[in-house]
Amino acid sequence: MKKTRVRFAPSPTGFMHIGNFRTALYDYLFARKTGGDFVLKIEDTDRKRFVEGAVESLISSLDFLGLNWDEGVFKKDIASEFENGKIVDSKNYPGIIEAGEHGPYIQSEKLEVYKKHAEQLVKDGHAYYCFCEPARLEEMRKEQQAQKLPPIYDQYCLRNVTPEEVNKKLKENCPYTIRMKISKDETIEFEDMVRGKVKFNTNLVDDQVLLKSDGFPTYHLANVVDDHDMKITHVIRGEEWLSSVPKHLLLYRYLGWEPPQFAHLPLLLNLDRSKLSKRQGDVAVEDYIKKGYLKEAIINFVAMLGWNPGKGETQEIFTLEELVEKFDFAHVHKGGAVFDIKKLDWINAQWIKKIPLDDLYEKALPYYEKFLQRLPSPVRSTGHPLPVTGEEGKKEYLKKVLTVERERLTKLSEVGESNIFFFKDEVSCEKDLLRWKDMSDEDLRGSLANSREVLENIPEGDWTRENLEKSLMEACEKHYKNEDGKIDRGKLLWPLRAALTCEQKSPSPFEVAWVLGKTESLKRIAIAMEKIK
């Protein structure tokens, strides 16, 4: 059996769209699943929509998300990984290289190839020169629409321009396009990997322009030529291409090539079921990364939009490796899928709890830095808003904060949102916040004194969450056991927690005290006790 080869072929018109990314993901999953090759090529035949820097940005996004490709377009800095393959510098994009035996992998760098094939098609009678001007075409279409006919090129140049005239116009450098001559009265039928049998009648297929007057090919020509040149076996793309398949199939036939298999993926939709668009939220993968969604979560979520492992599988959280193992086209859905950010949030929260602390710390650090920069400075005697000194101390401290915060994070951008761990030389909060139910001031002071005593008796070296919880719980039992044997823990824990955080809601006093450390914790208790004099 032939080795499978798939390709991801974005256009450099901006950032990576989430829908595009899903296509890339399925490409990757299918390639890895079948032990095939994954190729990245660039479709830059539309100079009007070209965006400077988009090629680099597309590559960075794919890279960041960890979908490794085997061949095609790369950033220069990884050239060394391809010692055994053919590598060339991109002609049109500095800093970009092309690695592999089937290049160029950038369409603007193989214009002559497309032109050659287009001219061959003309010679073989499958295409013809067209000198019609845009204005005439537009008028023609308007008229057809008025008569409720399908808007299709009327073959004016095929019927009315003689070969002699063609040659003459060509010599005079008249602008021209090359159009495909669609054979009529035919039913084109093919088997789509997700949709099954699909049929089209060629009478409704337009004589598509293959070569534009600026010398660039259209998508249809370039795509077919590339996929053949690059020996692509499976074309995986969005549903918007489904109705172009007959054109492509006919091209393969006219060129004498074997067509690949097709898989047309369902569209991603907005909440109102229209095609996913910018107006209703972010559509660039970058936006989600910036907001603090983990790549693991983005991959996990996007994979499940339009695909599922089937067979009553109830697992929801999958690693990339697991997805590779389970992926198949039989379970790709046919209907469009709404991009529901609530579910992404949940999946992200799951991943934040799941990945190793050190990994999470690396990813969260930029968000902490940003947060710390926003705090007023100098904040305290240590010179920064943490009750520790030095870079190591800071790292250790932030990791503790993260340990506590990760349980309640949806996105990394929320890190530090409650600033109880960072501030401020003086903790100042209302007396009433310290009060548990209807405790008297005296009891309140007693409670904090009890806590203080417990904390004072824990040596620095034993300052762990476990010890704190154990000692504090013992104190609860000792001081606040009612006649009926029930322990009113709130009497000890609430004032303590309030004293440490000055917040209505926060993590437990054990966790907070553990992060803050002995000195800072005792300091905050002392400040609170001042309040209830």
Next chain:
RNA sequence: GCCGCCAUCGUCUAGUCUGGUCUAGGACGCCAGGUUCUCAUCCUGGAAAUCAGGGGUUCGAAUCCCCUUGGCGGUACCA
């Protein structure tokens, strides 16, 4: 308009090919309860789909066939 694709809880979906075990299962979200010093986590439970509608076929249809409706895509010298 024309061509094509699609259609199960609000959302993602299982089940459809190989009709019965589906008075339709899971997850998110929502609601209630539990754990609990607060919040979050976590656990338990609940509401939520006459399987778009109608007609067949069949002893039996979410599953097969036809029609209707709705949604979406395409209809460019854009991809």
